[in-house]
Amino acid sequence: MDDKKDIIRPIARNPRGFSDFRGAGLLHRHEVVSKILGAYQKSGFEYLETPAFEYADCLGKFLPDSDRPNEGVFALLDDDEQWMALRYDLTAPLARFVAQNFDALPKPFRRCAAGPVWRNEKPGPGRFREFWQCDADIIGSPRPEADAEIIATLSNGLAATGIDKSKFVVKVSNRKLLDGLLGDIGVDPADTFKKLTILRAVDKLDRLGEEGVALLLGAGRKDASGDFTKGAGLDEKSIAKVIAFTQTKRETRQASLDALSNVIGNTEIGNEGLEELSKISLTLAALGLDEASAEFDPAIVRGLEYYTGTVFEAEFLGETIDEKGNPVRFGSVGSGGRYDDLVMRFKGERVPATGCSIGVSRLLAALSLSESEKPAETGPVVILAMDNDQIAGYFQMAQELRNAGISAEVYLGTSGMKAQMKYADRRNAPLVIMEGSNERAEGIVTIKDLALGAKLATQISDNEEWRKGRPAQSVVNRSDLAAEVKKLLSDD
Structure with a gap:
């Protein structure tokens, strides 16, 4: 009898959404992270490293852009019967650290961090289950100028990697503008379904266009596969007002603010958003970010149940070519905003916070696709x-x-x-x-x-x-x- 027939050998393979890295690609990632952190630290941010695992209750229900709170993480039961999970971002561990060390920390507390994060999501093109982020946050300042500092820090971090500033733009908005608009069209703040449906519709403007968004704001929309998404049920006048809101981006930040003031109505929360953006614009100018580097775009929504004020995205503008040689629009390589409710889970009181995150893995993918001639790796x-x-x-x-x-x-x-x-x-x-x-x-x-x-x-x-x-x-x-x-x- 041949014993070899009884040997069952495993198939060498990667788990879906996880990749191996070697050589120049790995060194390039370390170099990019080092440059971003160097730019963060130049602006006075202290480097902090937290563990890969957190207790699941400390991570909480704040997974950004997820309709499934507490899902989307890799978790295990520890020997003391407590659930632990791999961190899904670098912000939730920061909130735990701040709450744990609150009295000893200088406030505001300026922190930067870099490392891998893990999300138990369906992998796809450019979407991984393990990827790197590089963050900067200010905890303890309610001032809009802190938001401006974070926006400038994000821009400086991207520029430090060697990307020309003409190749990316930071698009800025404020959730209070949307809240003001919703109040103006008579949406009850307690109607969570309608509010989130409207916000999600606005967030799909780039992908679906005005017509698709209008359907989601109204009765609903059927996609190419035949699946139907129930709409917010707004009337035609309210739909037109929401669409007009998304079209208020102008050539200058001040012109955008003027256009917004004519659309959102004279609501208290909307005016707060306008005033905050006005202060942010002044500070951005003082920090050297002109209109081409940071613009106001009301269509930016971001983490629907996560952010509480200013929100922003850094869009990569460099020409990118896919594997088949076709030009593609790469989109966001960094984002952030104000999240004043995150530390409150531990403290029982609001602790103002604002921060940004550069998706290092996504940034490297964008840089790779934008290089017409990639330099060969030089060995020893x-x-x-x-x-x-x-x-x-x-x-x-x-x-x-x-x-x-x-x-x-x-x-x-x-x-x-x-x-x-x-x-x-x-x-x-x-x-x-x-x-x-x-x-x-x-x-x-x-x-x-x-x-x-x-x-x-x-x-x-x-x-x-x-x-x-x-x-x-x-x-x-x-x-x-x-x-x-x-x-x-x-x-x-």
């Missing part, structure tokens, strides 16, 4: 193992190169010359170092420039000419190895 210099009894000497070369600030490695396989060159190619090595017995006797080494060789190969058609000329290959004194490698790499 590879030192070939020509003679097995000289491995120590090859490692001495590697250490000399490393001491000179050059990434280098010795081939540690057991294959011959041809396979070693193939290995160097797969490692994207810019240079290969070769020292055989003859070269060792003469005190020299051979350096092969793989990048230059690949370039010259396109210019030489005769194989004999190639072999005789040995293009992109040079011989240097062994004592000059590090200096020559450094020069060749700098020339590239």
Whole structure:
């Protein structure tokens, strides 16, 4: 009997929505996060790191943009019968930390953070179950100027990654404007279904257009699959007023405010929103954000049951191309707003708070799609193992190169010359170092420039000419190895 038939081997695979990262892509993410955090800290934000797990009751029912409170998380029961869950964002753990350390913290408390978060949602294109965020928050200030500081911090964080400021814009609104509009058209604040249906309809303006939004504001809408979504049941006059509200964005922030004041009616809550945006505009100007960098757009809604005042999104404007070469609109790479109710769950009293979050994974995806020519990953210099009894000497070369600030490695396989060159190619090595017995006797080494060789190969058609000329290959004194490698790499 063949025992091998009884062995059941697992299929090597990733869980859906989770990805592996390696090499330059991983280093690029660390670099981007470091630059964003550097920009945050330059504005006086203190770096804070909280654990990946929180008790589920501490996370609470504040999952942004979710119709299913307390769902969408990965949870487990601890040995003390308490449910723990992986954090779904970096804000809920901040609220727990502030409540836990409230008396000892300076107030306002300015904090920044970066790390992975996890959401138990259906994965799809550009939508992952594990992804990185980079946040900045101010806890304890009710001033609209704090919102402006956060908006500027978001803009500076994106700019720090190397994106030109013309390639993104922060779109700003205020939930109080919508509340004022709803009061003006006679929507009862206690009618949660109608209020949320209207807000969700406005939030779909970019995707459905005015006609689709009007249907959702009225009797309802049937989508392409035949599924029917019940509408808010507004009359035609109220629908027209909501649509007019979404069209009040103008060339300047002040012009947008003037247009809004004519639409939302003279309600107390609406006027509060207008006054807050006016103060935000003045502060943004003082912080150097012009009309092209931050604009007022009333159609921005954001987390329907999460934010309490100012809301904003950073939209990526760079041209992006999908895998098939078609231009695509990428959309938001960062967002935020005021959330004055989050810490209240612990304290029993309102603690004003405002913050922003850059979706690092999404930002990297946007940058990747917007690069027409992606630079190839450069690997280490590879030192070939020509003679097995000289491995120590090859490692001495590697250490000399490393001491000179050059990434280098010795081939540690057991294959011959041809396979070693193939290995160097797969490692994207810019240079290969070769020292055989003859070269060792003469005190020299051979350096092969793989990048230059690949370039010259396109210019030489005769194989004999190639072999005789040995293009992109040079011989240097062994004592000059590090200096020559450094020069060749700098020339590239």
